[in-house]
Amino acid sequence: MSDVTAAGPEAPGPVVAPLPGAPVAAARLVPGPRSDLLYYALRNKKLVAGLSFEALFVLAALFGPFISPHNTTDYFLPHLAPSAQHWMGTDYFGHDVFAQLVTGLRESYLVGALGALCAALVGMALGFTAGYRGGLLDEVLQLITNIMVMIPSLVLLVVIGAYLKTRGVLFEGVFIGLTTWPWVARAVRAQTFTLRSREFVDLARLSGRRAVSIVVRDIAPNMASYLFLVVVLLFGSSMLLAASYDFLGLGPTNGISLGTMMNQSTLWSALQLHVWWWFVPPGLALTGMVAALLVANVGLDEVFNPRLREQ
Amino acid sequence: MTSVLSIDRVSKLYSSSLGGGPVPALRQVSFGISAGEVVTLIGESGSGKTTLGRIVLRLASATSGRVTFDGQDISAFSGPRLREYYRHVQGVFQDPFSSYNPIYRADRVFELVRSSYFGNLPPPQWQDKIEAALHAVALNPGDVLGRYPHQLSGGQQQRLLIARALLLNIRLLVADEIISMLDASTRVDILNLLVGLKRSGLAILFITHDLSLGHYVSDRTVILRRGAIVEMGDTVEVFGNPRHPYTRDLLAAVPELHKKWRRPADKAETGHGDLPARDDVLASGEGTPAGNAADGRPAAPSVPPRRARWSARTPLPVRALVPPPLISVGPGHLVAEDLA
Amino acid sequence: MSVKVDHLSVAYRTRSGDVCPVDDVSFPVADGEIMGLAGESGSGKSTLGTSLIYLDARMKHLGGLVELDGGKLPIADSRAMRPHRMTDVSLIPQYAMSALNPTRKIRRLISDLLRSHGVREREVMTELRRRIALVGLDEGVLDRYPFELSGGMRQRVTLLISTLLNPSLLIADEVTSALDVSTQRAVGELLIEFRDRGFVKSMIAITHDLSILAQVADSIVIMYAGRLAEKASTRVVIDAPLHPYTQLLLASLPEVGVLYDQSALVGIPGRPPSLADPPEGCRFRARCPFAFDRCTTTPPFEEVAPGHYVACWKAVPA
Numbered sequence: 001m002s003d004v005t006a007a008g009p010e011a012p013g014p015v016v017a018p019l020p021g022a023p024v025a026a027a028r029l030v031p032g033p034r035s036d037l038l039y040y041a042l043r044n045k046k047l048v049a050g051l052s053f054e055a056l057f058v059l060a061a062l063f064g065p066f067i068s069p070h071n072t073t074d075y076f077l078p079h080l081a082p083s084a085q086h087w088m089g090t091d092y093f094g095h096d097v098f099a100q101l102v103t104g105l106r107e108s109y110l111v112g113a114l115g116a117l118c119a120a121l122v123g124m125a126l127g128f129t130a131g132y133r134g135g136l137l138d139e140v141l142q143l144i145t146n147i148m149v150m151i152p153s154l155v156l157l158v159v160i161g162a163y164l165k166t167r168g169v170l171f172e173g174v175f176i177g178l179t180t181w182p183w184v185a186r187a188v189r190a191q192t193f194t195l196r197s198r199e200f201v202d203l204a205r206l207s208g209r210r211a212v213s214i215v216v217r218d219i220a221p222n223m224a225s226y227l228f229l230v231v232v233l234l235f236g237s238s239m240l241l242a243a244s245y246d247f248l249g250l251g252p253t254n255g256i257s258l259g260t261m262m263n264q265s266t267l268w269s270a271l272q273l274h275v276w277w278w279f280v281p282p283g284l285a286l287t288g289m290v291a292a293l294l295v296a297n298v299g300l301d302e303v304f305n306p307r308l309r310e311q
Numbered sequence: 312m313t314s315v316l317s318i319d320r321v322s323k324l325y326s327s328s329l330g331g332g333p334v335p336a337l338r339q340v341s342f343g344i345s346a347g348e349v350v351t352l353i354g355e356s357g358s359g360k361t362t363l364g365r366i367v368l369r370l371a372s373a374t375s376g377r378v379t380f381d382g383q384d385i386s387a388f389s390g391p392r393l394r395e396y397y398r399h400v401q402g403v404f405q406d407p408f409s410s411y412n413p414i415y416r417a418d419r420v421f422e423l424v425r426s427s428y429f430g431n432l433p434p435p436q437w438q439d440k441i442e443a444a445l446h447a448v449a450l451n452p453g454d455v456l457g458r459y460p461h462q463l464s465g466g467q468q469q470r471l472l473i474a475r476a477l478l479l480n481i482r483l484l485v486a487d488e489i490i491s492m493l494d495a496s497t498r499v500d501i502l503n504l505l506v507g508l509k510r511s512g513l514a515i516l517f518i519t520h521d522l523s524l525g526h527y528v529s530d531r532t533v534i535l536r537r538g539a540i541v542e543m544g545d546t547v548e549v550f551g552n553p554r555h556p557y558t559r560d561l562l563a564a565v566p567e568l569h570k571k572w573r574r575p576a577d578k579a580e581t582g583h584g585d586l587p588a589r590d591d592v593l594a595s596g597e598g599t600p601a602g603n604a605a606d607g608r609p610a611a612p613s614v615p616p617r618r619a620r621w622s623a624r625t626p627l628p629v630r631a632l633v634p635p636p637l638i639s640v641g642p643g644h645l646v647a648e649d650l651a
Numbered sequence: 652m653s654v655k656v657d658h659l660s661v662a663y664r665t666r667s668g669d670v671c672p673v674d675d676v677s678f679p680v681a682d683g684e685i686m687g688l689a690g691e692s693g694s695g696k697s698t699l700g701t702s703l704i705y706l707d708a709r710m711k712h713l714g715g716l717v718e719l720d721g722g723k724l725p726i727a728d729s730r731a732m733r734p735h736r737m738t739d740v741s742l743i744p745q746y747a748m749s750a751l752n753p754t755r756k757i758r759r760l761i762s763d764l765l766r767s768h769g770v771r772e773r774e775v776m777t778e779l780r781r782r783i784a785l786v787g788l789d790e791g792v793l794d795r796y797p798f799e800l801s802g803g804m805r806q807r808v809t810l811l812i813s814t815l816l817n818p819s820l821l822i823a824d825e826v827t828s829a830l831d832v833s834t835q836r837a838v839g840e841l842l843i844e845f846r847d848r849g850f851v852k853s854m855i856a857i858t859h860d861l862s863i864l865a866q867v868a869d870s871i872v873i874m875y876a877g878r879l880a881e882k883a884s885t886r887v888v889i890d891a892p893l894h895p896y897t898q899l900l901l902a903s904l905p906e907v908g909v910l911y912d913q914s915a916l917v918g919i920p921g922r923p924p925s926l927a928d929p930p931e932g933c934r935f936r937a938r939c940p941f942a943f944d945r946c947t948t949t950p951p952f953e954e955v956a957p958g959h960y961v962a963c964w965k966a967v968p969a
Contacts, residue, residue: 199409202370203420203472206402208394208427218412355831356802464922465692494691495859499903500918506911520831527905527916550907564836565907566862568889572836 040303047303050296057289061109064102072099072256082277089277092268100256101281107257108239108289111173115238118177120231123184128215130185131192138189145182153179157250166253172245176238184230191226195219225304229297236293243286258282315483315514316367316400317343321376322632323362323538336362338539338634339376344483349505349515351525351546353561354535360518363535364487367516368402369393380483394427401476405488407468411460417468418456420475428479444474448504466497473504484508487518502528522565526550531643534558539634544644554646654680654820654853659715661702670926671713672698674877677952678960680820685846685854687868687885689861691900693923695877697745700822700857702726704735704742720819720852737768741818741851745825748805751797757808758793764812775815782811782850786841803834810841814850821851827863839867861904865889870958873897876923876934879952883959893955893966895939933963941965 041047070076070086072095080090088097130141157175161167195201196219204214220227245251246259247266265271265279323337337359344350354360365371367378369385378385380396388396404410411417421441429437445452448470455467463471469489476484486505490498506528509515519525525532526546533543534557542555553559563573637645661673672695680686690696702710703717703726712727719739725731736742744750752760761779765772783790786807797805806826814821823842827835845851856868864871864885871888873881873896881894892898899919909916921938924930930937932947939946945964952962 199404199406200412202368202402202404203410204412204423205370206368206397207420207423208397209423221414222412355833466922495861496691496900496903496919498918499905499916502905503911503916503918522832523905523907523909526907527909527911547910561832562907564833566835566839566860566866567906568862568865568901568904572840572866 037303041300044299044303046295047299050292050294050299053288053292054296057105057285057292058109060102061105064105065099068096068099068102070096070099072096072103074099079273079275088281089275091264091275091278092270097261097277097281100261101258101285104256104258104261104282105285105289107169107252107255108242108259108286111169111176111242111257112235112239114170114173115176115180115242116231116234118174119181119184119234119238120177120227122178123181124188124227126181127185127188128192128220131189132196132211132215132219134193134196141185142189145185148179149182151179154245154248154250157245161250167251169252169255172242172252173238176241176245180234180237180241184234187230188223188227191223192219195222225300229301229304232293232297232300236290236297240286240290258286313346314343315346315380316516317377317379318363318367319377319379321363321366321373321378323359323366323371324374335538335630335632337366337373338537338630338632340535340538340540341376342533342540342543344514344516346482346514347509347512348531349509349517349529351517351519351529351532352535353519353522353525353532355520355561357537358535359538360520360535361487364402364485364516364518367483367485368400369396370402398428398479399481400483400485401479401481402485402487403469403472403476403489406492407465407472407489408460410472411468413460417458417460417463417471420472421478424475424478440478441474444477445471447477447508448474449500450474464497465493466501469493469501470504473501477508481513483514483516485516485518488520490524491519491521498524499527522550522561534561537630539630539647540637540645541647542645543637544641548641548644552641552644554640554644653682653684653720654855655718656680656703657716657718659699659702659717660713661698661706661710662713663698663710665927667927669711671929672877672926673702674929675715676874676879677715678872678879678882680853680855682852683846684870685842685856685868687861687864687871688855688857688874689859689864689871690874691859691923693876693926694874695926696857696874697824699874700824700855701742701744703820703822703855704740705729705732737764737813737818738816739818740820740822741813741816742822743809743813743824743826746829747809747813747824747826748802748829751805751809753797756794756796761793761812761815764815768816770816779811779815782815785844786811787837803830803837806830806834806838807841810838810845814845817850819852821845821854822857823854824857825859826856827858827860835863836866839863842867861889861901862906873900876929877926878934879960879962880935881959881961881963882952883956887959893959893961894935894963895941895965896935899940 074096075094076086076090076096078090078092078094080086082089086096086098088101091097091100126141126145130138153175156179160175164171192215201214201218204218209217242251242257243259243262246257247263249263251257251260251263259282261282262279265275270276270278318341320339320341321337322335322339324333324335327334340359340363342350352360352363362371366373367385369388372386380400385396411420418441425432425437429440432440441456442452445455450467450470455463455471460468473484473489484505490501493501502524505515505517509528515528517525517529529546531544532546532549534541534549534555536557542549542553542558549558550562553562566572635648638648640646656679657677659673659676660671662669662671664670672693674695676699678686688696688700698710702712703724706712706726706729717724717726719735724735724740751757755763762772765775780790783792788804788807792800792804792808797808800808810823810826826842827838830838842854842856846854856864858864861871868885870882870884872879873888873892873894875896881888881892881897883892888897889901892901896919903916903918905916919938924934924937932949933939933942936942936946943964950962950964952960954960955966
């Protein structure tokens, strides 16, 4: 039985099912040369496959807008099927779908990163504090965490959105971050509790080290692999969540993302009109991006955690 | 002898997770340690000895009672005053490997001390200090500096931790089962080291369950049972003339190289533990008793001899919050009044 | 009927090569004998004990044979060993008392064991009840979970489970190590009693604690760095050992009644050699105060006095 408690993350959002890529236990960082990790990393099929596939999308997001022959604002004939001039056809308004796609990829990545960063910062700060200090502070922070979990994010988004004139990418990213941190906090808290009772933490206390220093230097590095996996997972779920919000029309008021493309295509009856090239590419792209990330995450878990490796 | 540490009616209560009210891990424990003295705290599992060690090291807090160091109540310490306390009091624990953070090199334990206490010391002087401490624990600096914990043996790891404590010029060392995880052939070397340190004025609280170790190094012995003291005094006196039945049982149960366990002569010698006595187990038709063969080996297995078996059980008294008082039976020799 | 181990060698694979913790080991165990197998960390004693019943995927049987009750034990073939486990050879592994399945009641653990050996629970129920009482537990323990029992109680339960099918050979690995001294004595005496009553024919008690062996064992085998150093009856090993390692080891053990001021106990300097790269010849050579040039060739483990085996060029019986 592993002496590390498993922290099963809950669904980080109303429209997202529990994500399968979640790490199940904090891996013990393998002491010794880093080359050991690299050796296993390069040989793990899931990690390599996932990362390679993800790399395709990243490259598309970085270079797509430059290689696209058209801009997102250029008008052409509407509902043109994919052809040599328009690689993914045009939409109801006559905009080139491919141009929109590659621009949308950028925005999805941006929001994903922003959301993940926010959630990670808040979640880790609260998780470490609750896990290390324990006692009353832990009880209070758990109360706050539980309240946050109960608040339905979608409703909150609608309410807040009603008061804002415009919503930007920044808003969306921060909102996602501030509503998905609870499961990060819980996971980090559980791991911190376990590590806190280890004797090397006692020794750091006996050496007169302050709490922050102990958390940052002694506890967090022993959870580094776990934290990394959590951040990767957050990234994927943020992208998915952002796409969901965009699809419901709650995304940034201006701008193009995968979600808004699917939103628009639904509003303009693309399905009924058989304009499949408007919604299938963004849908597939989103699925591919998130799935690749999760598969890579599972692979990474195996690299970090020797017990999961099939030797 | 100047008193260094004074433990005064310290009690510790834990709320039981399996229901049934608070469990007293320590009940009104009182004794003191003076400079240059080794006090051995002997107890079995559940005796509270590790809890007491942690309380002295401020890693846990007492529910009631006081621990005073140089006359000051240590529970009042915090921040800089607590750091100051650790300059005088340090601890070494049972599992040497766990005391090291596995992702760093072993000598990081020295670094931890440096940043808190010797920040202003120039590096060459710090190096000298480290080497002096390593020599004091009979370690070759070349063998241990720069290595990772898993590259060192248990004995080396433990000595390194003692060296770390010595960097600070401490006055009291809390040694909690520090050699139980080491190989038998290296244990006595660490014990000899402790005695050497004691001779130079260090006070040591030596926590163990192993009576032979306790006897070897200590000046005074405190026997702890289920959180309360049952007997304490001069080591030679307590071991040579044990007055409490629990002490006698412990001594009778210790396996020795040159003496077999004595058969319990009467019921009074049965030990203490966590189950009722079952001496009459053999009553149900076990075969006729047969003598041993000439060379001491039992006769053919089908006719087992009937032996009076050591039964380590008598019903345990409930842990009363206030344990029986200690009465004096000789100079410095105290025994708990309950003779249950 | 007895146990005979003949030139047994077992190795296991590591990333840096093969390690051989059991190197050409031979010894007999007579019927009704409790043999103590003593050694420190890195001696290979646990591997030796385990290999007599189970070789896991990393381990390789390099050579030698094991005979039990006149028949050869197929230790290299895990599947062929299955019918022998628990009925002919049984093991109480190290940390067994912590390895009881925490989600199963004791009763379930026992019935699982019986079912896997095709024994009907009804047939052994009376005997089981007798043995539970014998070890000093009451029947209520069957309906408890392992975490509800103390360390001593759990150890008795593992003793019970491992010997329920009356194996010819019981291998007990560090069964008294993690226990309080009074429970240690109770468990030690139980081992003797189980042998006396015939529940097991012979026993190999593996431990680092020589004083427990002095109480419980009929003979003692000292193991060092994968090889046997000395074997003799308990009294001879404790009172008149011939191998320098045994002598130094005994001279380093504190006992009740011994004070620092009165004695000159010293440990053995140095560390055991790494089993991945053992030295030529006698493996104790580097730490031995009596080493001389002949020690670069491996001394044979041979009988220098009746029943007394030593692997040392300098061993001369008194």
